[in-house]
Amino acid sequence: MSEIILASASPRRRELLEMLGLEFEIDTADINEKIGITEPEKLVQELSYRKAAAVAAHHPDSIVIGADTVVALDGVIMGKPTDEKDALKMLKLLSGRTHQVFTGVTIIHSGVTTFAECTHVTMFENDEELLKAYIRTGEPMDKAGAYGIQGKGCVLVKKFWGDYFNVVGLPVARVYRELMSIGKAF
Secondary structure (H helix, E strand, O other): OOOEEEEOOOHHHHHHHHHOOOOOEEOOOOOOOOOOOOOHHHHHHHHHHHHHHHHHOOOOOOEEEEEEEEEEEOOEEEOOOOOHHHHHHHHHHHOOOEEEEEEEEEEEOOOEEEEEEEEEEEEOOOOHHHHHHHHHOOHHHHOHHHOOOOOHHHHHEEEEEOOHHHHHOOOHHHHHHHHHHOOOOO
């Protein structure tokens, strides 16, 4: 059994931890993500904690990393699109505007560390035809805010302030530093 467990099924989070050269296993928990918290930073921290705690219950001697990411526009959380029409609506709302991407992370070991990172992302003024072409790729359908900055969605993004990897789904530099503090980094 690995000392580090990623409590996430996200292929992007897996790739980001692999990029660091860390050895880890994946174990996910099925938690209720509809919890009534509307403040993005508090929501991602709570969900990351719930994911990590549920997995840590099965791996008491491991370091468990849980994470959750949301997109917020004017303080309103945008989840994953339900269909192509919903994706277009989200992308039109984001077009030409700056939004925030929040990722909450919880690391459970002999103690619990929970934090959130925020990155500001500004989109180009994107016309409807470009947005529809992007939606036809299928890429936005499993992503908060209906875009993936690490994929084809990068053409929609004008600039960002903060941690790029946070937008992808895991603020790896901060996670690495937290793991360093408990003696588990490369």
